[in-house]
Amino acid sequence: METKKVWFVTGASKGLGLTLVQKLLASGTPVAATSRTINELKQAVGYEGPLFLPLAVDLKTESSVGEAVTKTVETFGRIDVVVNNAGYGMAGSLEELSDAEARENFDVNVFGALNVIRTAMPVLRKQRSGHILNIASIGGFTGAFPGFGIYCATKFAMVGFSESLAAEVAAFGVKVTVVEPGYFRTQFLTAGSLAVPKNEIAEYEEVRKVQSLHQNDLNGQQTGDPEKAADVMIRVANDENPPMHLFLGQDSYDLAYAKIDQVKKDLEAWEELATSTAFESEKA
Template identity: 40%
Template sequence: MPTPKTWFITGVSSGFGAALADLALEKGDKVAATFRKPEQAEEFTRKAGENSRGLVCDVTDEAQVKTVVADAIAAFGRLDVIVNNAGYGSLGSIEEVPAGEVQRQFEVNVFGPLHVLRAVLPQLREQRGGHVLNVTSIGGLKTFPGVGIYNASKFALEAIGESLAQQVKPLGIHVTNIEPSGFRTEWAGASATYAETHIEDYQSTVGENLRGIQDYSGRQPGDPVRAAQAMYDVVQQDNPPLHLPLGKAAVKGAREKFESILKEVNEYAAVGEGADYPAGE
C-alpha cells in the first residue's frame, strides 16, 4: 500500500483538479484544495472529515496564496504533493489578443504557480522531501496557430519546472511537468477566453484552428479520471519523470517536436558551431 500523502491542489472546482482531489481522498490521503468560491470550499471541507480542507484562493494574489498554504500546513502538519493546476486558455491570434488579456494569462498561468512555489518550498525544504506537479500542456512543448499566448505561458511554466527540478533535487524534492493533450475538461469551453479573428489573413490558420478547438470541445479523447490516476501513480514512484505527456496526442506531439528540433539542429550544426572563436583563440 502506498504511504498516505498530503496534497495541496489549486483549481479544484472542475477538470483535473476535481478528479485528482477526489481520487486522493478515495485513497485515504489528505487534501487541501483551493477554490474561487467560498461555498465550493465549504462543501469540500465537509467532503471527507479531517482529510479534506477547502480553501478560498485566487492564485494571482500572492498574500492570499501564502495565507492558504499556511492554513494547510497548520491543518495537516506537512505537505507532500503540490499540484499547480489552476489555469486557463487565452485563445486568439498574437496580433489580436489585447495586452490586458495577455497580462491576465501570465498572471494566472505563470505568476500564480510561482506564488504557490514560493509559499510551499520552505516547508518542502524543511521536510527534505515532496513532489511538485506543474500542470502545463502539450502546448507547453509544441505551438499551434491561435494559441500563441497560452503557449507562451505554458512554455514559461515548463522552464520554471525544469530549472526547479535541478535546484531542489539534492533536497529530495521531485518536480514533474504534466503535459496533457485534449481532455474533456472546460479548457476549451467555459474556462477559455477567445479573441475573435477579424484579420482576414489569419482565417485559414488561426480562425480554422480555433473553430476546430471549439467544435471538438466535449469530444476530446482524454479522460480526466484516467489522467488523475496517472498523476497519482507518478507521485508513488521513487524516480518520477520530469516530463509526463498525457494522452496519445500529447505523446505523439512531444515526439514530433523533439524529433523536428533534433533534425534542424543537426542540419545547421556547422553554421551554429562556426560562431565560436577558432580553437586556441
C-alpha cells in the first residue's frame, strides 16, 4: 500500500493554502497546517481527525516555526512536502510606504519563508528527500504593477532564493518549485490580505487607480479557480521531474511571455554596445 506524503503548509486558513489543505485531507493525506490563530484555522479547514495537525505559528519567530516542525515530525514521523504559502499583499507607491510598512511585508513574505526553510531543511536533508514549494506570484517575475513595488520585491526575492535553494539542496535529493500564480479567486484582495499605505500621496493618481482596480473590480472576479490550482500543485509535488518554475493561470503565462519578450528586445537592441565592455587585451 502506498504511503501518503506528509505535507507542511503555512498560511492555511485562507486562500490557496486553505484549498490545498482541504483537498489533501479529503484524499487521505496527512497535513500539518499553520496559521496565526489556531481556532480560525480549525474553523476554516472544517476537518477533525488524526490526519490533520493544526498549528498556531508566528512565522516571524524562528523558535515558533521550529516548534511546529518538531511537532509535525513527532506526530507524523517525517515531512515530505513543505509549502511556503503564508504572505500578504501590499499596495502603495515606493514613496508612500514607510520603512516600517515595507519591512513588515518582507518580514512575513520573505523572512517568514526563510525561517520555515531553515528549520525544515535538517529534516529533509536527513531523509535525503523532500520537496519545497514556495508560493510567490507572477509579481515575482514581472514588476509592471504600479503601486505594488514592495510586494513585487518580496516575491522577486522568493523567486531568487528559490533558484539558489534548488541548486544548494539537489545533492540531498530535495526538490524546489517556485509557484508564480496569476489572479485566483481567493480572499487575497480583501482588506485582511491586502494592506494599503497609512499615508497616501494625492499626486499618485495612477497608483490609486490600480489600487482601486484590485480592491473593487478584480476582487471576486478573478478568472483563476483555486481548486484547480491546488490540483496542479499536488500533481507537481508527486511528479518525478517537477518544474523549477510553475506559472499558474493563463494570465500568469501571458505576463511571463510579455516580460520575456521585453527582456529579449532590450538584450538585442543594446547588445553591441553593452557587450563592448571587456579590456582591449581580453576581447575575443
